[in-house]
Each structure stands twice: as structure tokens, then as C-alpha cells.
Amino acid sequence: MAAFRKSLELGVDIELDVQRCASGELVVIHDEDLTRTTNGVGQICDINYDEINRLSAGLWFDSDFSHEKVPLLGDVLELIGGQVALNIEIKNAPVAYDDIEEELLAMLSDYGHRDKVIVSSFDHYVIQRLRSMDANLQLALLLDGVLIDLPQYAQMLGVNYFHPCLGSCRADIVEEAQAAGLSVNVWTANGRRAWSQALKMGVDGIVTDDPAGLMVLLGRAVLVAE
Numbered sequence: 001m002a003a004f005r006k007s008l009e010l011g012v013d014i015e016l017d018v019q020r021c022a023s024g025e026l027v028v029i030h031d032e033d034l035t036r037t038t039n040g041v042g043q044i045c046d047i048n049y050d051e052i053n054r055l056s057a058g059l060w061f062d063s064d065f066s067h068e069k070v071p072l073l074g075d076v077l078e079l080i081g082g083q084v085a086l087n088i089e090i091k092n093a094p095v096a097y098d099d100i101e102e103e104l105l106a107m108l109s110d111y112g113h114r115d116k117v118i119v120s121s122f123d124h125y126v127i128q129r130l131r132s133m134d135a136n137l138q139l140a141l142l143l144d145g146v147l148i149d150l151p152q153y154a155q156m157l158g159v160n161y162f163h164p165c166l167g168s169c170r171a172d173i174v175e176e177a178q179a180a181g182l183s184v185n186v187w188t189a190n191g192r193r194a195w196s197q198a199l200k201m202g203v204d205g206i207v208t209d210d211p212a213g214l215m216v217l218l219g220r221a222v223l224v225a226e
Contacts, residue, residue: 019045057071101130120141143162162182185206
């Protein structure tokens with residue numbers, strides 16, 4: 001949660017990933033396995049949240065963050081409260097979470113800032129099902145590759161955004177997507193060289209692990225009280 005609080009201080013939009021644990025809660029964590037970013041082991045889908053909540057999700061980064069826990073999506077939604085835009089990525093591979101789309105939509109129904117929410121996934125079946133369930137939800141096509149006919153594919157899925165990997169994106173792809181009415185947010189760009197590359201492509205947004213550094217490059221740095 002510390003990273004989310006810092007993002008709110010900076011006034012930058014937030015991207016996060018959701019998985020589902022064994023007891024049914026949607027938790028905010030990138031990997032389907034606990035090993036890399038906590039002091040636990042095992043797949044999230046096999047472990048109840050009570051057990052996950054005993055682990056540290058910050059010790060791997062620095063001992064000052066050892067108290068940080070794997071948060072519930074509901075807690076993050078409460079914290080953000082529409083202060084910034086939120087991009088929720090549904091993880092559905094290599095572990096498939098049946099009906100996770102319905103669960104997410106149920107949670108968002110109680111979130112009073114749906115106009116500031118984008119839902120994305122590399123599993124395009126998830127995107128297709130979400131569009132069939134909700135005609136108004138903002139959806140993003142996550143991709144690491146180059147499609148033959150991006151506009152047609154995007155139209156078929158009914159997405160509003162295109163989120164390509166920086167390493168498989170070009171200026172002509174960005175132009176094609178924008179001409180089709182898609183906003184383009186590229187991921188994950190870190191460092192001045194990557195940021196400059198993305199900006200030269202004409203993207204609409206940049207997903208980065210260092211938003212403060214990017215703000216300096218863009219001349220949008222703000223003074224944040226300690």
C-alpha cells in the first residue's frame with residue numbers, strides 16, 4: 001500500500017494486478033506465486049488470505065517496508081477513492097481464475113468512480129467477456145507483439161485503449177491505433193532513454209516504475225511534503 005499512497009501524493013495514475021487466492025478474495029499482486037515479492041512460497045490460488053496476510057510484501061524491497069502486506073483489491077479501491085485513474089490488470093494466466101470478471105464487476109459496482117477505471121488483460125477472452133457483461137466499462141488490450149489488423153481486432157473486442165509493450169511498439173503502430181480511436185499507453189518504460197523512446201512514438205501514456213523520475217523529465221515535478 002505504500003507505493004499506492006506515494007502515487008496519490010504525486011498525483012499519478014495507478015496500475016495494479018489482481019489474482020484470486022484460495023479463500024476467494026481478489027488480492028493485488030503481480031505474480032501468481034508468492035516467492036518473488038513476499039517471504040512466503042506457493043501459488044496464490046492455493047493459499048487462503050489469512051495465511052497470505054501474515055506475510056511481508058515489502059521485506060524484499062527494504063527492511064523499512066517489512067510491515068507491508070499483500071493488499072485486498074477492496075482496500076486499494078477504498079484508498080484511491082477516485083483521486084486518480086486506476087488501471088486494473090486481470091491476471092488469468094498461467095493460472096485461470098474462473099468467473100473473475102464477474103467478481104471484479106461486482107466490486108466495481110460499489111466503486112463510485114468507474115469513469116476513472118480501466119480494466120486490462122493479456123487474456124483477451126477475459127476482455128471479450130467483460131465487454132459482453134458491461135457495455136460502458138473502459139477496457140484495454142494488453143499485448144506484447146504486432147497484430148496484422150489492430151483496428152479490426154480492437155473493434156471486435158470493443159476496447160477503448162491499447163497497451164503495448166514498449167519493446168514491440170513503433171510510431172506507426174501508435175499512429176494506427178490512435179487513428180482507430182484508441183488511446184495508447186505503453187509499458188513498462190523505465191529510465192530517460194525508454195521514456196524518450198516512448199514520447200517520440202507519440203503515446204498517450206507511459207506505465208513506469210519511476211513516475212517521479214518521469215515527471216522530472218516532463219517538467220511536471222511536484223514538491224511532496226515528507
